[in-house]
Every structure is written in C-alpha cells, then in structure tokens.
Amino acid sequence: MSRSFACPTCGGPNTFQSSISILAVCAYCRSTILRKDLDVENLGRMAELQLDGSPFQLGVQGWYESVHFTTVGRIQLRYDHGLWNEWHLLFDDARSGWLGEAQGTLAVSFATPVVEPVPPFDALKPGQQVVLNRRAFRVTDVERGLCVAGEGELPFVIGGGYDAPVADLTGAGAAFATLDYSEDPPIVFVGAYVEFDDLRLSGLRQIDGW
Amino acid sequence: MAGNVPQHPSPPATGQAPSVQALQCPKCAGTLQVRGLGQTTTIICSSCGSVVDISGEHRRVISTFDARVTRHPVIPLGTRGTLRGDPYEVIGFMCRAITVDGTDYEWSEYLLFNPYKGFRWLTEYNGHWNDAKTTTGQPEEAAGQTVTYLGSTFKHFQTAEARVTYVLGEFYWQVSVGEKTQVADYVAPPLVLSKETVKNETTWSLGEYIEPDAVAKAFGLKTAMPTRIGVYVNQPSPHAAKAKVLGKAFAGLVASAVVVQMASCALAQNRKVFEQSYTFTQAEKGKALVTEPFALTGHASNVVVETTADIENKWIYLSMALINLDSGQAYDFGREVSYYRGVEGGESWSEGGKADEAVLPGVPAGQYYLRIEPDSDAPPVNYVVRVYRDVPRFWFLPAALVALSLYPLIFWIRSRSFETQRWAESDHAPASSGDSDDSE
Numbered sequence: 001m002s003r004s005f006a007c008p009t010c011g012g013p014n015t016f017q018s019s020i021s022i023l024a025v026c027a028y029c030r031s032t033i034l035r036k037d038l039d040v041e042n043l044g045r046m047a048e049l050q051l052d053g054s055p056f057q058l059g060v061q062g063w064y065e066s067v068h069f070t071t072v073g074r075i076q077l078r079y080d081h082g083l084w085n086e087w088h089l090l091f092d093d094a095r096s097g098w099l100g101e102a103q104g105t106l107a108v109s110f111a112t113p114v115v116e117p118v119p120p121f122d123a124l125k126p127g128q129q130v131v132l133n134r135r136a137f138r139v140t141d142v143e144r145g146l147c148v149a150g151e152g153e154l155p156f157v158i159g160g161g162y163d164a165p166v167a168d169l170t171g172a173g174a175a176f177a178t179l180d181y182s183e184d185p186p187i188v189f190v191g192a193y194v195e196f197d198d199l200r201l202s203g204l205r206q207i208d209g210w
Numbered sequence: 211m212a213g214n215v216p217q218h219p220s221p222p223a224t225g226q227a228p229s230v231q232a233l234q235c236p237k238c239a240g241t242l243q244v245r246g247l248g249q250t251t252t253i254i255c256s257s258c259g260s261v262v263d264i265s266g267e268h269r270r271v272i273s274t275f276d277a278r279v280t281r282h283p284v285i286p287l288g289t290r291g292t293l294r295g296d297p298y299e300v301i302g303f304m305c306r307a308i309t310v311d312g313t314d315y316e317w318s319e320y321l322l323f324n325p326y327k328g329f330r331w332l333t334e335y336n337g338h339w340n341d342a343k344t345t346t347g348q349p350e351e352a353a354g355q356t357v358t359y360l361g362s363t364f365k366h367f368q369t370a371e372a373r374v375t376y377v378l379g380e381f382y383w384q385v386s387v388g389e390k391t392q393v394a395d396y397v398a399p400p401l402v403l404s405k406e407t408v409k410n411e412t413t414w415s416l417g418e419y420i421e422p423d424a425v426a427k428a429f430g431l432k433t434a435m436p437t438r439i440g441v442y443v444n445q446p447s448p449h450a451a452k453a454k455v456l457g458k459a460f461a462g463l464v465a466s467a468v469v470v471q472m473a474s475c476a477l478a479q480n481r482k483v484f485e486q487s488y489t490f491t492q493a494e495k496g497k498a499l500v501t502e503p504f505a506l507t508g509h510a511s512n513v514v515v516e517t518t519a520d521i522e523n524k525w526i527y528l529s530m531a532l533i534n535l536d537s538g539q540a541y542d543f544g545r546e547v548s549y550y551r552g553v554e555g556g557e558s559w560s561e562g563g564k565a566d567e568a569v570l571p572g573v574p575a576g577q578y579y580l581r582i583e584p585d586s587d588a589p590p591v592n593y594v595v596r597v598y599r600d601v602p603r604f605w606f607l608p609a610a611l612v613a614l615s616l617y618p619l620i621f622w623i624r625s626r627s628f629e630t631q632r633w634a635e636s637d638h639a640p641a642s643s644g645d646s647d648d649s650e
Contacts, residue, residue: 050248050267052247052249053246053248054248055326078265080384081251081382081383081384082248082250083248083249083265103249103329103382104323104327104328104382105328105344105346107346126412127411138348141411170348172348172350173347173348174347174348175348195346196326196327196328204326207326209230210297210324
C-alpha cells in the first residue's frame with residue numbers, strides 16, 4: 001500500500017510505494033528519510049550517485065517469471081571491478097526483490113530465509129560449495145564492497161561509505177545467490193541470472209547515441 | 211503514484227551519459243576515449259601504453275606495456291556493428307597466446323559493448339571467428355571430460371595456460387600484459403564452452419562459430435578478412451549439414467528399393483508351366499528329345515528351368531534349348547547335375563547337388579518347347595525337368611543397397627577426415643590416445 005509524505009527538508013512530495021520500504025531518498029533534495037509509524041524522520045543528506053552508464057533508472061518496468069515489477073529504489077556499490085547497482089523491485093504481488101546489475105550481467109533475487117547456517121564472511125573462498133535450502137551453490141566472487149549512495153525507496157537503512165561485504169554464488173541452471181554480510185546474521189538472497197531481453201523492460205534511460 | 215502536485219516541479223531527471231567520454235592519461239596527458247559509459251574499469255593509453263584504472267574517482271596507472279609492440283585489429287576500435295539484432299561497439303582489443311610444444315599460438319579478442327545488453331566478444335584465430343558471451347548459467351562438468359550446458363554435451367578439447375600479449379582500448383576488469391589464465395575448451399560444434407580460471411575464480415563463456423563473411427557484414431568491413439587456415443575447434447563440419455539431407459535421401463532410396471523388390475515379388479506370376487520325368491539310358495546317348503509345347507504368358511520376363519536328377523556319385527549333362535514354336539528363336543544352354551559323396555579319414559564329404567536351376571532372363575510371351583540332349587556315362591538316370599515362368603528374384607535389393615551405400619561411404623570417410631583435422635590440435639589427437647573421439 002503506498003503512502004505519500006512531504007519531505008521534511010524541502011517539502012517535496014514523495015511516496016513509499018512498497019509497504020516493505022523504510023527508507024526513502026527525496027527525489028528533490030536527496031534528504032534521507034526514515035519511515036516511522038505516523039511520521040518520517042530526516043537522517044540527513046544522501047551521498048551523490050556516480051555516473052555509471054546504467055540503462056536502468058527509477059520507474060523502469062518489466063516482468064520476471066510472469067509477474068510485473070517496477071524499480072522503486074537503488075543502491076549503488078563500488079567493488080574491485082567497478083560500480084554495481086542493486087535495484088529495489090516492487091512486484092505487483094507486493095513482493096520486494098532485487099535486480100543486481102554489474103558489467104552488463106543481470107540477476108533477480110529475493111531475500112530468503114535459509115535453514116542451513118551460513119559460513120562467516122572470512123571463511124568464504126571462490127569455488128567453495130555452500131548449501132542454501134538444500135540446493136548446492138558455488139561461491140564465484142567474494143567482495144568487500146562499499147555503498148556509494150542510494151535513491152528511491154529501500155527496505156533498510158543505508159548510507160554512503162557503508163561497508164558491504166558480499167559473496168555471489170551460482171547453482172545449477174542459472175541459479176544465483178548473494179550472501180550479504182552488512183547485517184548480522186547475513187541476509188541471503190536467492191534467485192536467478194536473467195537475460196536483458198527476457199525481462200521485457202520499458203522506461204529505460206535513453207542513452208545518447210544508442 | 212503520487213497525485214497531482216501543483217507547487218512542485220518534476221524531480222530532476224537522471225543525467226544523460228554522453229556516448230564517449232574523454233579523459234586524460236595521467237602519465238602522458240594523451241587523450242583517452244572512454245566508450246564503456248562507466249561500465250569499464252581499465253583503459254589502455256594508445257600513446258604511452260599505460261594501463262589506466264578509471265574505476266575510481268582518481269585515475270591511476272596500474273601497469274605499462276611496451277607501446278612499440280603493435281598488433282592491428284581487423285575491426286578498428288569504435289566500430290559499430292550489429293550482432294544478433296543488437297548494435298555493438300568495439301571498445302577493447304587484446305591478443306592472447308598459448309604455448310604448446312614450444313610453439314606459440316596467438317589469437318585476437320574483440321570486446322564489444324552495448325549499454326543495454328552488456329558485453330560480448332568476437333575472437334579470431336587463423337581466420338576463424340567466434341561470437342562469445344559469458345554464461346549466466348553454470349555448465350555442469352560430467353564424467354569422461356565432458357561438460358553439459360543448455361542440453362548440449364561438450365567434449366574436452368584442450369587445456370592450456372593463456373597469457374595476454376597485447377591490449378588496446380578498454381576492459382571491464384583490470385587487464386594487464388602477461389596476465390595468465392588457465393583456459394579449458396570444450397566443443398560441441400558450432401558451439402565452444404571455455405572455462406577460464408584465475409586463482410580460484412572461474413568464468414565460463416559460450417562461443418558460437420561465425421562465418422568471416424558474417425563478421426565483415428555485421429561491422430561493414432571493407433578490408434579483406436584474414437584467410438581461414440585449417441579446421442577450427444568448433445567449426446561446424448560442412449558434412450554435418452549434408453549428413454542429414456544425405457541420410458534422408460539414403461533412407462528414401464533404400465525404401466524405394468525395398469518397394470520395388472516387394473512389388474516385383476508380389477506381381478510376379480511365379481507359375482509352373484511344364485513338368486516331365488525322364489529316364490536316361492546309354493542307348494539314348496547322343497539323341498535329342500523334344501517336349502510338348504507350353505505357353506509362356508505376360509510381359510517379357512524370366513524363365514527358370516529346374517532339373518533334378520536322382521543321382522549319387524554320378525553326373526548327367528543336359529544340353530538344352532528353349533525354342534519358340536512360331537519364330538524358331540532358340541535359347542541354348544547346357545547344365546550339369548552331379549553329386550558325389552564319400553567318407554575320407556573318418557570325415558564325410560559331399561560335392562555338387564541333385565538339383566540345378568537355369569535362369570533365362572527376358573523371354574517374351576509365346577508357345578515354346580524344350581529340346582533336351584542328355585549325356586552321362588552312368589547307367590539309367592531318372593531326372594525331372596520343370597519350367598517356371600516369371601519367378602521373383604531377390605538379387606535386386608542387395609545389389610541396390612551396395613550401390614546406394616557407395617556415396618555415403620565416401621561421405622563418411624570425408625567427414626571423418628574433417629573431424630580428424632579438428633581434433634589433431636587437441637589434447638586428444640588420435641595419434642597420442644587410443645582414440646575415443648568418434649563423432650556422432
């Protein structure tokens with residue numbers, strides 16, 4: 001259920017489109033706004049996003065497994081190989097998901113409770129096997145990322161400069177998982193690698209010359 | 211969405227990225243043209259050979275390579291083309307090499323970029339091109355050095371250590387000259403799966419053989435493409451496509467031959483037109499006898515003259531002629547029936563038989579009789595002569611099969627030689643292994 005509010009700093013009209021979202025970055029003044037039961041709280045100004053050439057932006061629509069979604073938020077991160085984005089997806093069935101975008105590779109995933117204990121970050125090695133809900137995954141990448149900035153609405157509090165230790169995993173078929181150690185216990189996201197064309201996207205950013 | 215909000219303008223639009231960004235080389239101050247729109251992290255300065263990290267806010271030189279060493283990309287950097295329906299721009303070029311038995315084998319790789327679709331590669335070796343992309347799925351390594359991916363089974367071709375020998379343009383990782391990667395290739399023509407391992411990190415890419423003409427057309431190249439040499443690892447066999455057509459044609463022809471054979475058998479009269487028993491005695495030696503006339507009907511077809519004689523350790527020779535009653539045309543033939551048997555050294559043996567069959571092909575219809583002149587040195591011999599009209603023969607089908615198999619056999623030999631050439635440069639060259647690489 002969406003909830004409209006005025007930015008406490010600039011008065012700009014903003015909306016929480018997803019009931020899961022607790023943080024919003026004001027589209028006008030980039031104030032970071034925390035959702036409270038009745039009110040909102042200003043957490044200060046969000047850091048600037050870096051120009052990354054992503055074809056995505058807020059309001060992009062698409063389809064994943066026959067369910068329509070809209071991008072309502074974004075976290076931009078920096079890791080060894082450059083910049084990477086996590087786009088917060090609001091699905092029409094009210095689920096909240098993520099579209100990871102790095103160097104033209106796309107993956108859709110959902111926060112998923114797992115029955116197995118997740119190995120600690122420092123114990124992770126590429127190639128290592130990790131079982132998540134009885135499915136075998138292999139660690140492909142272990143990164144100490146850094147949160148650059150965010151925009152739109154997000155289901156947790158972030159800020160520029162925050163550490164984001166994460167590991168990417170792949171499984172049978174195009175199965176994909178991310179272990180996010182920025183919270184304790186780590187959050188597990190499970191999903192699949194996806195092809196750009198399969199998402200049937202609309203509302204993408206127009207890129208000059210393309 | 212928010213309702214109407216009169217007092218506020220729309221939120222500021224996200225900045226549009228220019229298609230090419232110009233940076234300055236931190237070492238030689240030359241211009242670096244960045245085409246990767248923030249998705250690439252490393253660019254090579256074409257004037258001083260510095261490998262510059264552009265991923266951070268501060269550009270820094272990671273390494274330097276010898277700028278005097280040059281290779282000339284067939285497709286120049288910045289060229290746009292259309293692959294699989296999408297536009298792509300060549301933004302990076304690198305050469306890599308492996309060393310096998312002291313010989314260097316170097317190939318080229320072109321990094322292609324589309325801001326929406328991401329990256330893909332074109333690779334070229336000895337005039338052979340591949341269109342490749344990093345796989346999102348995880349190929350499964352199966353037993354016997356095979357890998358399965360998207361329903362195809364790939365056979366291991368070669369594992370070698372590849373090193374970067376030349377770089378130009380920009381890349382999405384920190385590339386450096388001399389960088390070493392373990393590369394294992396698995397083939398299922400026209401596809402090739404490459405597994406690249408650096409430290410513990412593994413990347414798979416799937417390539418598909420692409421004709422040089424298709425590359426030239428996709429990128430509007432006017433210059434001549436490198437000449438193709440030899441057979442490439444995943445080059446589709448020109449015979450493979452033909453094999454299907456050939457297989458269908460072969461099956462069709464075999465079926466026709468079977469139909470012809472069956473029809474000829476089913477339609478054959480297979481009729482006995484004459485039968486008579488005789489007894490030969492020495493008194494009749496040198497004398498000919500003639501039979502009663504009999505009718506041969508239908509289209510011109512064969513006549514089978516069967517002679518059975520009640521003999522043992524004897525012979526009888528029959529000089530015969532089938533004669534047309536009206537025209538007098540004669541078909542002369544001589545037949546011998548002989549049968550011998552005995553026991554030698556405890557083993558019984560036999561030779562010959564008590565029956566003989568003569569086939570006269572293409573005999574027209576009409577009234578006929580037989581003239582028979584028997585000869586034998588034995589005492590009385592009883593024999594029976596039978597004449598059959600239009601008897602089905604079974605030689606056609608086997609003969610047709612042999613004839614029809616000739617071309618497929620030559621084809622198979624050629625196709626096999628293509629595969630032998632393909633595998634000659636692999637880790638599984640037939641000469642060095644027991645050969646378990648039979649295709650199909």
